[in-house]
Amino acid sequence: MYEIRIHSRGGQGGVTAAKLLALAAFRDGKHATACPFYGAERRGAPVVSFVRIDDEPIKVYSQIHEPDLVIVLDTSIMDVVDVLDGLKADGTVLLNSAHPVAGCNGTCRHVDLTGIALAQNLVVAGSPILNTPVLGALAKVGIVTLPSALQAIREMFSDERNVKAAEAAYEELKI
Amino acid sequence: MLTIATGNRAVADAVKAAKPGVIAAYPITPQTEIVEQIAEYVTAGDLDSRYIPVESEHSAMAACIGASVGGVRTFTATSSHGLLYMHEMVHWAAGARLPIVMANVNRALGPGWNTWAEHTDAFSQRDTGWLQVFVGTVQEAYDATLMAFKIAEDERVLLPVMVNLDGFTLSHITQSLDTVELGDFLPPFRLPHAIDTSNPLGYGPMTGPADYFRFRWDIERSMRDARGVITEVEREFAERFGRSYGPTEEYRCEDADVVVVAMGTLGKEAEVAIDRLRDEGVRAGSMRLRWFRPFPDLDLSGRDVVVIDRDYSFGFGGVVAHSLKSKTGIEPYSVIAGLGGQEVTYNDIADFVRNRHPGKEMWFGVSDHV
Amino acid sequence: MSAIPKEEYLYKCTSACAGCSSSLCLRYVLKAAGPDSVLVVPACCTSVIQGIYPGTAMNVPVYNVAFAAAAACASGMSEAFAALGRETNVIVYAGDGGTVDIGIQALSGAFERGTNFLYICYDNEAYGNTGMQRSGATPLGARTTTTPGGKPTTKKDLDRIVEAHNPPYMATACSAYPLDLYKKVQKALSIEGPKFIHILAPCPPGWRYPTEKTVEMGKLAVKTGTWILYEREFGKLAISGPSKAAMKRPAPLEDYIRGQGRFKNLSPETLDLMRQQVQQNIQRLSREEAGVC
Ligand SMILES: Cc1ncc(C[n+]2csc(CCOP(=O)(O)OP(=O)(O)O)c2C)c(N)n1
Ligand code: SF4
Ligand SMILES: [Mg+2]
Numbered sequence: 026m027y028e029i030r031i032h033s034r035g036g037q038g039g040v041t042a043a044k045l046l047a048l049a050a051f052r053d054g055k056h057a058t059a060c061p062f063y064g065a066e067r068r069g070a071p072v073v074s075f076v077r078i079d080d081e082p083i084k085v086y087s088q089i090h091e092p093d094l095v096i097v098l099d100t101s102i103m104d105v106v107d108v109l110d111g112l113k114a115d116g117t118v119l120l121n122s123a124h125p126v127a128g129c130n131g132t133c134r135h136v137d138l139t140g141i142a143l144a145q146n147l148v149v150a151g152s153p154i155l156n157t158p159v160l161g162a163l164a165k166v167g168i169v170t171l172p173s174a175l176q177a178i179r180e181m182f183s184d185e186r187n188v189k190a191a192e193a194a195y196e197e198l199k200i
Numbered sequence: 201m202l203t204i205a206t207g208n209r210a211v212a213d214a215v216k217a218a219k220p221g222v223i224a225a226y227p228i229t230p231q232t233e234i235v236e237q238i239a240e241y242v243t244a245g246d247l248d249s250r251y252i253p254v255e256s257e258h259s260a261m262a263a264c265i266g267a268s269v270g271g272v273r274t275f276t277a278t279s280s281h282g283l284l285y286m287h288e289m290v291h292w293a294a295g296a297r298l299p300i301v302m303a304n305v306n307r308a309l310g311p312g313w314n315t316w317a318e319h320t321d322a323f324s325q326r327d328t329g330w331l332q333v334f335v336g337t338v339q340e341a342y343d344a345t346l347m348a349f350k351i352a353e354d355e356r357v358l359l360p361v362m363v364n365l366d367g368f369t370l371s372h373i374t375q376s377l378d379t380v381e382l383g384d385f386l387p388p389f390r391l392p393h394a395i396d397t398s399n400p401l402g403y404g405p406m407t408g409p410a411d412y413f414r415f416r417w418d419i420e421r422s423m424r425d426a427r428g429v430i431t432e433v434e435r436e437f438a439e440r441f442g443r444s445y446g447p448t449e450e451y452r453c454e455d456a457d458v459v460v461v462a463m464g465t466l467g468k469e470a471e472v473a474i475d476r477l478r479d480e481g482v483r484a485g486s487m488r489l490r491w492f493r494p495f496p497d498l499d500l501s502g503r504d505v506v507v508i509d510r511d512y513s514f515g516f517g518g519v520v521a522h523s524l525k526s527k528t529g530i531e532p533y534s535v536i537a538g539l540g541g542q543e544v545t546y547n548d549i550a551d552f553v554r555n556r557h558p559g560k561e562m563w564f565g566v567s568d569h570v
Numbered sequence: 571m572s573a574i575p576k577e578e579y580l581y582k583c584t585s586a587c588a589g590c591s592s593s594l595c596l597r598y599v600l601k602a603a604g605p606d607s608v609l610v611v612p613a614c615c616t617s618v619i620q621g622i623y624p625g626t627a628m629n630v631p632v633y634n635v636a637f638a639a640a641a642a643c644a645s646g647m648s649e650a651f652a653a654l655g656r657e658t659n660v661i662v663y664a665g666d667g668g669t670v671d672i673g674i675q676a677l678s679g680a681f682e683r684g685t686n687f688l689y690i691c692y693d694n695e696a697y698g699n700t701g702m703q704r705s706g707a708t709p710l711g712a713r714t715t716t717t718p719g720g721k722p723t724t725k726k727d728l729d730r731i732v733e734a735h736n737p738p739y740m741a742t743a744c745s746a747y748p749l750d751l752y753k754k755v756q757k758a759l760s761i762e763g764p765k766f767i768h769i770l771a772p773c774p775p776g777w778r779y780p781t782e783k784t785v786e787m788g789k790l791a792v793k794t795g796t797w798i799l800y801e802r803e804f805g806k807l808a809i810s811g812p813s814k815a816a817m818k819r820p821a822p823l824e825d826y827i828r829g830q831g832r833f834k835n836l837s838p839e840t841l842d843l844m845r846q847q848v849q850q851n852i853q854r855l856s857r858e859e860a861g862v863c
Contacts, residue, residue, distance in 0.1 A: 044374050048204050051376055057204075059374040063315075070585060084472050086369045086465040087545040151780060226672075227703040227716065236703065239716040253704055253716055255671035256638065281613070281636060285672075311634060313617055 026079040027168070028089045032108050033098035035070050038156035041181075042098070043074035045160050049169040049177035050078040058083045071102045078168070092116060094168065098138070098155045100126055119162060121155060136162050136198040144193070145186040154190075157182065161191030165198040205377040207341045207370040211277065211303045211363070212237035214345035216247045217382050218301075221272025221389070224252035224263035229315045230367040231279040231305040257282040261289030261300075268298040269403065271394035273349060276300065279367060280307035280321045287325065293360045294329025294419065296404065297393065299352030300360040302330075303345060306464065306510075307367040308540040316541020317366040319463060319511040322492075323519045329419045331361040331426055332493040336449070336468040338375040341365050343443055349386055350433050356425045358391075366464040368541065380441050423494050430491065447496030449488040452478065456485030458504040458553055461524060463489050466508055466538060466549070473549035484553055489520065498528055505532040506556050508549070512536055517561060533557055537564035574752055575601050579629040584619040589781025591745035591788060592692040592771035593619050596663060598748045599690060600630060602755035607659035608633060608647065612640035612673060614665035615698040640664045641676035645685045652686065659759050660687040666707035667697045670726045681735035681764045688758050688765045691728065694773035702776045710847075711840040712832045714776075720840065724847065732766045733802065740766040741801040746788025747812055750799060757801070770797045778831025787829065795820035795852045807859050817852045 029046065033039025040061040047059035061074045075089045091111045096119045097103065103126070109118070120126055123137040142153035157178050164171040171192075178187050205213065212234050215223065223242075225235045241247035250267075254260045257278050264274040278286065283304055293300050308318035322332060331351065335341045341363070348361040365371055393401070407415070430447070438444035451471045453459055460470045467488025477484040487498070509518030516522065521534035533556040538544045544564065552564075560569040579600035586593040592615060600607065609632045611617055617634050621627045635643045640662045648660045669677060669691040677689065696714050697703040703716040706726040713720050732740055739761045743751040751769060758765040772787040774780065779787055791797040792812050799810035809817065823845050827833045836844075 044204070047374050051204055056376070057374075059204075060369070061372055063368060063372070083375075084468045085546060086366075086373065086469050087543055090545070150778070227697060227700045229700050232700050232703065232715075236701075236715040240718050243717075243719040255674075255706060285636075285638060310636065312623060313613065313634065 026077055026083065026085075027094070028092045029076040029078070029094045029096065029168070030089050030092040031074040031076065031096045031098065032102050032106060033072055033074070033155070034102065035072050036152065037098050038154060039072055039074045039098055042096070042156035042159050043076045045156055045177050045181060046076045046163060046169065047078075048180060049160060049164075049173040050076075052173035052176050053169055055080060056082050060086070062088060071106050094119065094166070096159065096163075097121060098159065103128075117166065119159075119166060121159070134166070134198060134200070136194055138162065138194060141190050141193045141197065145190045147186050147190055154187070157187035158190040158194040161194035162198045164191070165195045165200060171195055201379050203377055203379070204374050205338055206233065206372055206374050207338050207365050208233035208305070208372065209237055210338045210342035210377050211345050211365070212241070213377070213379055214342045215275050216241050217379070218273065218275070218346060218349045218386055219247065220249050220275040222250045222252065222264070222267035223275045224254050224260045224267065225276045226254055226257045226260045226278065226282060228257075228279045228282040230307060230371045231277050231282070231303070233371070234277040234303060234305070257286040258289055261286040261293060264300045265289060265293055265296060265298055268293075268300050268391065269296065269393070269395055271389070271391055273353070273389040274298075274300050275302070277303040277305070279305040280309055280315075283321050283325060284309065290325050290330065291328045295415070297358045297419075298360060299349070299358055299391070301345065301348045301352055301363065302360065303363045303365065305367045305371045306364050312540075314540040315367060317369050317464070317510065318539050318541070319364070319509075319519075320539075322362065322364045323511050323513075325362070326493055326519075329359060329423070330493065331357070331359055331423070331430075331491070332364060333361065333491050334364040334463045334489065335370070336465055336488055338370070338373065338377050339443070340445070341370065342377055342379065343437065343441070343445065346380075346382070346385070347433050347437055347445075351426065351429055353387075353389060353391075354429045354433070355392065357422050357429050359419065359422055359426065364464070369465045383440070385436070385440060427494050427496070430494075445490065447491045448498065449490060451486045451488075453485030453487060455483055456503060457483045458485075458506065458556065459500055460484065460486040460506045460508065460549060460553060461489060461500075461520065461532070462486070462508040462549075463492070463510065463520065466510060466544060469544070469546050470508070470549050472546035473553065476546065476550050477553055482553065495523060495527060498524065500524075500528055500530055504556060504558055505530050506535060506552050507532040508535045508537055508544075508552065510538040512539065521561070531559040533559070534561040535564055536561065574598070574749070575604075577601065577605075579605070581627045581629070583621065583625075584627040585621055586615070586619040587773075587775055587781070589774040589784040590615070590619070591773065591784045592616070592694055592769070594748070595692055595743075595745045595751060595769050595771055598752045599661065599663065599755050600628075602752045603630075603659050603661060603759060605630060606657065607661055610635060610640050610644045610647065610660065610662045612662075612664050612668040613637040613699060614668050615694070616663055616665070616692075618699060637668055638672040639676060640668060640673055641680040641685075641689060644687045644689070645680045645683065648685050648687045662687065662689045664689070664691055665698065666691060666693040666695060666728075667705040670706040670728050674731070678731075678735065681732065681737055681766070685764050686762055688755070688767065690755075690767045690769060692769045692771040693728075694771045694776055695725070696773070696776045698773055698776055710844055711836045713834065714832070720836065729768055732768075735764070736805060737766055738763045738804055739802070740768075742768045742770070742797065742799050744770045744788045744792055744797055744799060745772060746785045746792065747799065750810055750812065754801060776832070779829050783829060787826075790821065790826040790829075792816055793821040794823050794826040795848045796823065796826055798851060798855055800855065807855065809855065809859050817856055820848065820852065823848060
């Protein structure tokens with residue numbers, strides 16, 4: 026079972042990113058679950074979402090304590106939350122950042138999802154949309170296939186700019 | 201059609217397929233998505249129901265009662281304080297023999313406001329005359345909601361059905377969902393005692409002890425008959441749609457020395473614990489209790505039983521543990537865990553089995569065996 | 571604003587959304603009420619913004635209670651303090667849903683019984699806590715998550731319902747006029763019996779406008795005459811300063827509607843109806859104040 030923890034702030038699309046990822050994995054023929062963890066908090070507070078992908082049906086409902094992959098959609102969270110907590114020794118970190126971030130062990134990758142969203146003018150209520158570009162990055166990391174990632178995006182959103190942003194993230198992420 | 205959905209969305213989609221004539225509901229976390237999704241379906245014209253945005257849960261159930269006796273299929277959804285606030289009408293719906301279906305998204309009760317999973321809300325209504333089923337997956341939330349209408353509306357039952365799903369852990373999780381073409385699985389709604397001006401009846405007038413007593417017995421008789429109806433409906437569902445359910449879901453129980461009994465998502469998580477324990481050589485199995493009312497016959501003789509209660513009856517004990525004890529005579533190891541959304545993992549459940557003390561009670565993470 | 575004390579009873583660490591005006595109002599309410607006050611809060615955004623146990627963002631006792639129960643619970647508390655000879659202010663701070671919908675029975679009972687308390691309804695015109703479903707206070711045409719096509723019915727006239735109980739003091743207020751609110755709370759608390767203040771509290775995520783427009787939104791509500799500020803002492807109506815001018819020459823309603831996502835795609839008929847309502851309200855209150863009935 027492959028376990029992914031997504032860190033974001035309320036309203037940044039972490040919950041939708043988790044759903045999209047589960048749908049893409051599902052379109053790859055895998056079993057997948059996506060589970061947001063809500064605190065009693067409001068918009069702008071740090072939130073986590075969990076995604077599990079497996080070849081077998083998934084029966085686990087508890088939180089992910091030892092993720093294989095950690096995704097951070099907003100690196101400012103790293104000041105208040107230990108995003109690396111429990112990360113497996115061979116785990117991967119994917120950061121939304123134009124630059125490498127200090128203090129990040131594991132296989133740490135970064136891609137400027139915010140820049141990609143802004144370039145596509147993917148903005149809602151003043152905030153860039155990160156949940157669709159991140160799927161392209163995840164396809165590059167090899168969590169899901171690119172065609173399934175794009176299909177999942179098309180199933181949930183009608184605006185093709187989301188697909189373009191995912192493709193751009195796929196291109197930009199260096200492996 | 202195969203897709204993905206949350207538990208809440210699955211309930212809303214089942215309701216869309218069942219096409220109630222009237223839906224009356226009030227929002228409350230973590231049930232809200234059901235209400236919102238239904239409002240969308242109705243507004244978009246995808247669901248031809250009348251949706252009443254009532255001002256409270258008491259009114260939600262009262263409106264469902266009026267609609268049901270008026271002669272249409274009805275649905276509502278609630279959770280926690282919403283369920284408690286409608287309590288008077290919950291009794292009323294069963295006493296009036298109305299086949300209302302309600303989704304209850306299990307959540308803890310205040311004070312301390314807490315919106316996470318717990319089963320105390322549902323158990324507080326266990327003596328009302330409602331059938332109660334607890335589900336463990338998104339697919340099951342969908343399937344059980346569809347079957348609930350058929351079971352409730354069966355003339356041998358004519359009692360309301362409450363479909364319970366764990367707050368957040370199931371209501372908000374996304375899993376795969378296979379929606380069905382219902383065909384004629386649900387017959388047209390027919391209520392023998394629906395309001396009919398050509399046969400003017402008095403409903404629920406002053407009733408003396410003898411008649412009142414007989415009416416209560418009628419409820420119990422139907423509750424007993426409901427077991428057979430549930431089995432019939434679940435069998436028909438399996439034949440038509442290929443997914444089978446029963447009063448319990450057993451996992452690796454055949455040769456088990458110790459069986460974990462739990463409900464809802466903890467019952468599913470327990471299966472993972474069982475696999476771990478089996479790898480260690482412990483002959484463990486799990487039994488997820490699906491139907492709580494009517495309470496099923498359980499065959500657990502000769503095994504150790506570990507019951508996980510996500511609820512408590514203060515001054516008495518875990519509701520499931522004591523129900524099981526009174527029905528089977530078995531003294532289980534009673535674990536109280538997961539109240540108010542407390543995190544309980546498969547590792548914890550495996551530990552409950554490893555460290556079991558039959559006849560004792562333990563509050564996970566809080567108190568020792570007592 | 572020099573009259574307003576510096577003491578804070580609501581700290582900045584609330585978990586309210588950015589641009590939340592109801593929490594801002596609460597700050598002024600508590601400044602006016604002072605430390606010998608208890609807040610009774612039913613389920614609403616205010617139950618969340620206090621923070622999570624064991625923390626609290628408030629420096630007065632806050633009694634959180636079930637959604638429908640605030641006014642009744644406050645009745646009991648007020649009688650208890652009377653029995654103990656205490657002068658403590660009992661203040662309900664409730665949302666519109668907890669007031670005009672599920673809580674209206676308790677509200678009506680407490681006012682009819684003459685309970686000595688101040689009931690404040692902060693009105694963000696929807697169920698904020700649960701993610702913006704309609705309430706009885708949601709205005710005509712507004713989109714919420716349970717009225718995705720716009721609300722087909724009009725806003726419940728809470729003030730006229732309360733007025734029918736003949737309370738010794740009632741007032742309307744708006745978050746964009748904090749000094750006005752502050753004075754009204756002070757006056758209310760100086761009077762014995764059941765008092766009522768209804769605050770219009772714009773809400774960025776619910777009304778769908780950018781957070782920095784919160785004050786502007788409140789001002790526009792008043793300037794367009796959509797929300798009229800007034801006091802009613804022992805039945806006698808007095809229109810408050812900011813609304814006097816607005817009622818004579820109201821700004822075009824579109825100024826208020828345009829900036830709010832919840833009013834997107836209003837039909838011309840709905841907009842017309844809204845305009846008529848604003849007009850009728852202005853006329854009704856102007857006539858009453860002028861003594862013409
Ligand atoms: C009996 C009951 N039903 C439903 C709820 C869920 N609930 C909590 S707060 C709320 C809405 C509150 O709306 P409002 O009073 O307008 O206050 P706001 O959240 O907008 O501040 C609802 C529906 C509840 N806590 N109790
Ligand atoms: S939803 Fe509205 S009222 Fe509630 S905290 Fe946020 S801004 Fe304030
Ligand atoms: Mg409100």
